[in-house]
Amino acid sequence: MVVRVELAEAVIVDDPSFRALLDDTELARADRKRVPTPFIGAHALVRTVLGARLGVPPQDLRFRRLCPTCGSRQHGKPTVSDHGGVAFSLSYTDSLAVVAVTDGVEVGVDVEHVSEADFGGFARVTLAPDEVDAFDDLHGPDLLRARAQVWSRKEAILKATGHGLVVDPTEVVVSPPAEEPRLVAWRASEAAPDVVALHDAPLGSVEHRAAVAVLADGPIEIVPVSG
Ligand SMILES: CC(C)(COP(=O)(O)OP(=O)(O)OC[C@H]1O[C@@H](n2cnc3c(N)ncnc32)[C@H](O)[C@@H]1OP(=O)(O)O)[C@@H](O)C(=O)NCCC(=O)NCCS
Structure with a gap:
């Protein structure tokens, strides 16, 4: 069955009116950050998209929030209270926020700025040994875009599962x-998801790569929505 995923993307801007959308816990978290603007913009986007929906x-x-690892309710994958028929995932960088929403199907989204993939130990911290060869013929911006795409695929899956x-x-x-x-393969000791569908998310920002995962057979249909 096709899984419909609504996807909203917003450039991070410093808009003072966003603070009024956030609750006290979010404002306290924002104010503990050295640069609060991305957090505030991202959480304003989540609230605007879910509120409209x-x-x-x-x-x-x-x-x-519920952490599947330790059971804590202080961190872990967030869900909307009193609205079990909707599931969402949020990801953001310093310059872009992305929100994915489904009709309750577990979803994960991840966005990466391609420049964040520009570090020497990328393969060691991100790739399995049998994944490394696929990057051998890539160089410069092509290599960074490929790294960011694969990284976002992995993180989208891990955000869909909540791990x-x-x-x-x-x-x-x-x-x-x-x-x-x-x-392709789940080699972690943590329980593997029964089914995963994955999609590279289309973005307006050419400097970013993103992916969406759902815990369902798929395929995924991405429906752009405004924030
Ligand atoms: C989830 C995680 C991969 C996101 O990493 P990131 O690339 O820095 O951040 P992103 O912008 O892509 O996503 C952040 C958002 O993901 C969501 N999120 C947080 N934990 C999540 C989880 N376990 N599963 C799915 N989504 C999660 C939140 O909405 C979060 O936004 P917020 O921190 O502003 O509230 C990372 O924070 C992580 O691994 N957290 C788990 C660590 C943990 O649980 N440790 C304790 C275990 S006992």
């Missing part, structure tokens, strides 16, 4: 950058 004023939404980086990304093998996105 659910017919609720953005500032009235409440969220819960996050508790699972080592080198133990989550995805298809090579030039191939259709799919989960």
Whole structure:
């Protein structure tokens, strides 16, 4: 069955009116950050998108978190309180926020600025040994774009399952950058998801790469929505 994923993208801007959309917990988290603007912009986007979808004023939404690793409710994958029929995932960089929303199907989205993939140990911290060869013929900007795409595929899966980086990304093998996105192998000791569908998310920003994962057979249909 096709899984519809609504995807919203917003450039991070310093808009003072966004603070009024956030709750006290979010504002406290924002104010602990050296640069609060990306956090505030990203959470304003989540609230605006979910509020429009659910017919609720953005500032009235409440969220819960649950960590599948330790059971804590202080961190872990967030869900919207009182609206079980909708699931969402948020990802952001210093300059872009992306939100994915489904009709309750577990979803993960990840966005990466291609420059974040420009470091020497990328293969060691991100790739399984059998994934490395696919990057051999890539250089310069092509290499960074390919790295960012594969990295976002892995993190999208780990955000859909809720594990996050508790699972080592080198133990989550995805298809090579030039191939259709799919989960190839789950080598982590944590329980593998029964089914995963993966999609490279189209973005307006050419400096970023993103992917969406859902815990369903798929395929995924991406529907752009405004923030
Ligand atoms: C989830 C995670 C991969 C996101 O990493 P990132 O690339 O820095 O950040 P992104 O912008 O892509 O995503 C951040 C958002 O993902 C969501 N998120 C947080 N934890 C999540 C999880 N376990 N699963 C899915 N989504 C999660 C939140 O909305 C978060 O936004 P916020 O921090 O502003 O509230 C990373 O924070 C992580 O690994 N967290 C788990 C660590 C953990 O749980 N440790 C304790 C285990 S006991």
